[in-house]
Amino acid sequence: MRILHIIRTINPEAGGPAEAVRTLISYKDLGYEGEVLTQDDPNAPYLKGLPFPVHALGPVNSTYGYTSKLIPWLKKNRSRFDGAVVNGLWNYGGLAAYRALFGEIPYLVFPHGMLDPYFKSAYPLKHLKKLAYWLSAEYRVLKGANYVLFTSQAEKELAEKTFPIYRWTPHIVPYGADTPRIQKAEALRAFYDHAPELRGKRFLLFLGRIHPKKGVDLMLQAFAQTAALDPELHLVIAGPDQVGWRHELQTIVDKAGLTSRVHWPGMLKGALKWGAFYACEAFILPSHQENFGIAVAEALACGKPVLLSDQVNIAPDIKADSVGLVEADTLDGTLNLFRRWNALSADERTQMYKQAPITFRTRYDMKENAKIILGLFGKELKKHPLNNSES
Structure with a gap:
């Protein structure tokens, strides 16, 4: 199965989400062929020598990561993939995925903790901006996803407290890390x-x-x-x-x-x-x-x-x-x-x-996460055969 991971940056310094994507794509023995779409600068040094294809459409001038290249790229290439995973929220990648992929191929959203109400209390001004974006865009991204993936029951329940309205299809997946591949x-x-x-x-x-x-x-x-x-x-x-x-x-x-x-x-x-x-x-x-x-x-x-x-x-x-x-x-x-x-x-x-x-x-063996993601995509593909329209 070929899966596209959409993420703001694959830079290791960005923390857990970037590391999770790198780990998931490494499980080729499960039949899990992955590619990554980012808003990184294609000349970024951390993109050199990666063992999987990365399509870097930056550079971009903000953390939001708007680029006019994203939706056209997705529409042109979506038929090559069995599904997509949107990693993280509050950046243009999610909205672009919704606009280009909804109704065409299955997509999942991995919030990676970005719906936790901690941020609401710790950064109230930012939360007001996020509330406006939630009502205009992010809510549609999550509602349109085939599944929204949470790593625990606690994360799922916390996410439901962050904004006044929510409706999505949640699924709790085991999460963790890869085993050390070194003596x-x-x-x-x-x-x-x-x-x-x-x-x-x-x-x-x-x-x-x-x-x-x-x-x-x-x-x-x-x-x-x-x-x-x-x-x-x-x-x-x-x-x-x-x-x-x-x-x-x-x-x-x-x-x-x-x-x-x-x-x-x-x-x-x-x-x-x-x-x-x-x-x-x-x-x-x-x-x-x-x-x-x-x-x-x-x-x-x-x-x-x-x-x-x-x-x-x-x-x-x-x-x-x-x-x-x-x-x-x-x-x-x-x-x-x-x-x-x-x-x-x-x-x-x-x-x-x-x-x-x-x-x-x-x-916490991450390979179990990869198996479940493949299973979710397989389930959706059985229900809704791919629409490979290039419109």
Whole structure:
């Protein structure tokens, strides 16, 4: 089956949605041939050497990503595909897909958490703009989709609270990450070559965008207040600084006298990323909003427990499996994550390490997501044979 993924950007620095698309397209053994349509600049360096076709119709001048090329391209090429997946909301790709694909080929929408009411309270002015766009465009995109995909019951229920009206066909799909495609020893060697100062160190790992939504400030404040409990424990904060926040965060570290115990290795990809997961004691994510958190699944795949806020939508799974710790997305809650991790016995930690890969295999293997997407498209194609009109 040939599927088109429509996404604003495939840049790895964009976070989870871009990583999810890259992972899904890799499952060719399922008969899943994928192509990607983006509003990226075709000369962007991250497009070089990708193992799948990318049609980059940028550059564009805004995050909305309007380009007059999008609808004509979709109309010209839609007959080559069995279906399309719109990844993310609030950009022109969704509206273009609705206008070019509705009634022609099946399309699914993956909101990737972008309907969470957190954004309504955190960014009220932006929400007003989104409300206008919702009434004029985005609602039609979702209503017209064959299915709107949510990664959990919690994400689905939260999405229904964001706007005054909604009507779509929801479907909950398992979500997660790919298994590491590299040997542990090779990944560790690459990571320590990149960050030799961490060789032999024990550390907790944060890996993701350095953004206020992720609670990085809470994490540093909590580490500063609990550092004396375990003087040998370090903290690694890996990821792109998208909003220029690093200088302010470094001030917290320096004032606490922890400059030598907090490390900023930058964005880690490929072997470096997997090496960081294998090297850490546990993964920490005190996020204020996370519809899933691919890095959570990646940590579990590497056999590592996870320390989460209760605003990560899969936190109930983590508690149910006793494969990590969950607290509120507040300073007190984040303090508790550090304190409780420090207080765990060796046997309790060992049990979490054993459970982590089991939880990954049973709940978060991304290949199951790909199978379900193919099944949904197959179901729709049986109901409605393709209309390959080029009008």
